[in-house]
Amino acid sequence: MKCTTLLQRFESVSLRCLAIGCALLLCVIQFFYLSEHLNKCTQKSVTSGSHFPSLAGDRGRSRTSESSAIAGNLKGQWHVQDLWESYDCQKILFDSGDLPIPLPSDWAYLRAAYYGVMGSSIGNEVMPNGHLANIEGLTGLTALQSPGRGRGLFATVAYKKGDRIKSLSDEIYSGYFNTGQQYRDYLLALPRNLACEVTRWSYTLEELGEPKYIMLDLGFQSLTNNSPSPNAEHIPPNAEGAWAESGVALKDISPGDEILVDYTKYEAHAWSSMGLGKWKGQTMGLERGSPQNSNYSEDLSEEEILGDEWLMNDLWELRGCRNVIYESGDLPIPSLSDWMFLRGAYAANSGLSELNENFPDAEGTVIQYGGPYAQFYNPSRYRSFLLNLPSSLSCSVMIWAYTQRDEEGEVYVGLDMGSTTLLNNSDRANVREIKDITVTIRDIKEGGELVVSYRESEKERLWESIGFGNWEQIFKTK
Numbered sequence: 165m166k167c168t169t170l171l172q173r174f175e176s177v178s179l180r181c182l183a184i185g186c187a188l189l190l191c192v193i194q195f196f197y198l199s200e201h202l203n204k205c206t207q208k209s210v211t212s213g214s215h216f217p218s219l220a221g222d223r224g225r226s227r228t229s230e231s232s233a234i235a236g237n238l239k240g241q242w243h244v245q246d247l248w249e250s251y252d253c254q255k256i257l258f259d260s261g262d263l264p265i266p267l268p269s270d271w272a273y274l275r276a277a278y279y280g281v282m283g284s285s286i287g288n289e290v291m292p293n294g295h296l297a298n299i300e301g302l303t304g305l306t307a308l309q310s311p312g313r314g315r316g317l318f319a320t321v322a323y324k325k326g327d328r329i330k331s332l333s334d335e336i337y338s339g340y341f342n343t344g345q346q347y348r349d350y351l352l353a354l355p356r357n358l359a360c361e362v363t364r365w366s367y368t369l370e371e372l373g374e375p376k377y378i379m380l381d382l383g384f385q386s387l388t389n390n391s392p393s394p395n396a397e398h399i400p401p402n403a404e405g406a407w408a409e410s411g412v413a414l415k416d417i418s419p420g421d422e423i424l425v426d427y428t429k430y431e432a433h434a435w436s437s438m439g440l441g442k443w444k445g446q447t448m449g450l451e452r453g454s455p456q457n458s459n460y461s462e463d464l465s466e467e468e469i470l471g472d473e474w475l476m477n478d479l480w481e482l483r484g485c486r487n488v489i490y491e492s493g494d495l496p497i498p499s500l501s502d503w504m505f506l507r508g509a510y511a512a513n514s515g516l517s518e519l520n521e522n523f524p525d526a527e528g529t530v531i532q533y534g535g536p537y538a539q540f541y542n543p544s545r546y547r548s549f550l551l552n553l554p555s556s557l558s559c560s561v562m563i564w565a566y567t568q569r570d571e572e573g574e575v576y577v578g579l580d581m582g583s584t585t586l587l588n589n590s591d592r593a594n595v596r597e598i599k600d601i602t603v604t605i606r607d608i609k610e611g612g613e614l615v616v617s618y619r620e621s622e623k624e625r626l627w628e629s630i631g632f633g634n635w636e637q638i639f640k641t642k
C-alpha cells in the first residue's frame with residue numbers, strides 16, 4: 165500500500181474512533197443523568213399521597229416487608245385480636261393523633277388487593293345487583309376529621325328526611341368474605357396500617373342469602389360513624405337487593421352535619437362463629453371508657469368529656485378548631501348579626517341586661533367604635549360562654565380573646581364583640597385600642613390595613629395564671 169493511502173486510511177480510522185469515543189462518552193453521561201432522575205421519580209411515587217402506600221410504589225409486592233416480618237408470627241387459625249396485637253394497631257389507630265383522610269387511590273389500593281386475594285369468583289367480585297359502580301369519590305358528602313370519632317362523612321348538601329344519600333348507596337364498592345380464612349388472607353396481603361384500619365371498618369352480616377359474611381366497604385363509606393340516634397340509615401345489601409333502600413336520610417340533614425348511622429342495626433356479631441375469635445369490628449371501642457375510645461362522644465356531653473378545669477387547648481382539640489380556623493380556606497367576614505349573636509350570648513352568660521357602652525376620652529382620631537367588649541373575671545364563666553357557642557364561632561372566639569389586667573391589677577379575659585377584634589398584629593402599629601374605641605397613632609393611607617400592637621394590648625400572657633394553660637403559645641404554633 166502506498167504511504168499516502170496508508171496515511172489517508174489512518175486519518176479516517178482515527179476520526180471514526182474519535183467519533184465513537186465521543187458517542188460513548190455521551191452515552192455514559194446520559195446514562196448517569198437519566199438514572200439519577202429516574203431514581204428521584206420512583207422515590208416520589210412511593211412517598212407521595214397519604215400514609216397509605218401508593219399502588220405504584222408497592223406494585224408487585226403484596227405487602228411491605230415490615231408487615232411480612234411481623235405477620236410471620238401469625239400462624240394457623242389466628243384471630244383478629246392476634247393481628248391487632250402483633251401489628252400494634254392500638255398505637256397506629258388511636259395513640260398517634262389524627263389519621264389522614266384516605267385518598268381515592270388508597271381505596272383503589274384496597275380494592276385491588278381485594279381482587280388479588282379473592283380472585284374473580286362470582287359472588288366475591290361484585291355485589292349481586294352490580295353495585296360495584298365505577299365511580300370514584302363522593303357526591304353530596306365529604307370526608308373530614310370528626311373530633312372524638314376519628315374521620316367521618318359530612319353532608320355538603322341538604323337532605324330532607326327520606327331522601328336517598330347517593331354516596332351511601334349507589335357509589336359503594338363492597339367486598340365480602342364467606343370464610344374467616346379469606347378474611348385472614350386479605351388482612352395479610354395489606355400493609356400493616358391498612359390492615360389495622362380494615363379490622364375496624366369491617367362488620368359481619370347474616371344476610372345475603374347465606375348465613376354469615378364479613379363485609380368491608382372498599383370506599384369512603386367505611387368512614388361513616390355510629391350514633392344511637394342516627395340521621396341516616398345504611399342498610400347493607402341482602403339477598404333481595406336491599407341496596408335500593410340503603411343510604412336514606414332519617415332526619416333533615418343540613419350541609420356540614422355529620423352523617424351518622426346506627427351500627428347495631430346490622431352488625432351480626434358473627435366473628436367468633438367464623439373462626440376469627442371475639443372481635444367487634446366497627447363497633448369496637450364504642451363503649452364508654454374503652455381504651456380505644458377515651459373520647460367516645462355519643463352519650464358523653466362535652467362537659468363530661470372536658471371536666472371542670474379544662475385548658476383552652478382541650479376545647480380547641482375537641483371541637484376540631486385547627487381544621488375550622490386554619491385548614492378550611494378563608495373564613496367569612498363576620499356580619500353584624502354574628503356580632504349581635506356574640507353580644508347576646510355574653511349578656512346571657514353574665515346575666516347583664518345592658519352591655520358596657522362607656523367611651524373613655526382619648527387622643528387621636530376616633531375611627532371605630534368597636535362596640536361592647538366582654539370581660540370575664542371568672543374563668544368558669546368564660547368556659548361556659550365558649551361551650552354554649554356554636555362550634556365554629558367558639559373556635560374564632562378562642563383566637564380573638566386576650567388576657568389583661570385592669571387598673572386594680574386583676575386579670576380578666578377580654579373579648580371585643582365587634583369588628584375591632586379582626587385587627588391584626590404589627591410591630592409598626594398604626595392604631596391603638598383604648599377600651600372600646602380605636603384611635604390612630606400614625607397616618608393611614610386609604611386602603612391601608614389597620615394594625616395594632618398585640619404586645620401592648622396583652623402586656624403579659626396571662627392564660628396560664630388563670631388556669632387555661634399556655635394557650636397563646638399553643639394556637640399560634642399550630
Ligand SMILES: C[S@@+](CC[C@H](N)C(=O)[O-])C[C@H]1O[C@@H](n2cnc3c(N)ncnc32)[C@H](O)[C@@H]1O
Nearest residue numbers: 313314315364365386387388389390446448461
Ligand atoms: C367504620 S369506622 C368509622 C370511621 C372511623 N371514624 C375512622 O376514622 O376510620 C368505625 C370506628 O369509628 C369510630 N367511631 C364510630 N362512631 C363513633 C362514635 N360515635 N364515637 C367515637 N368513635 C366512633 C370507632 O373507633 C369505630 O371502631
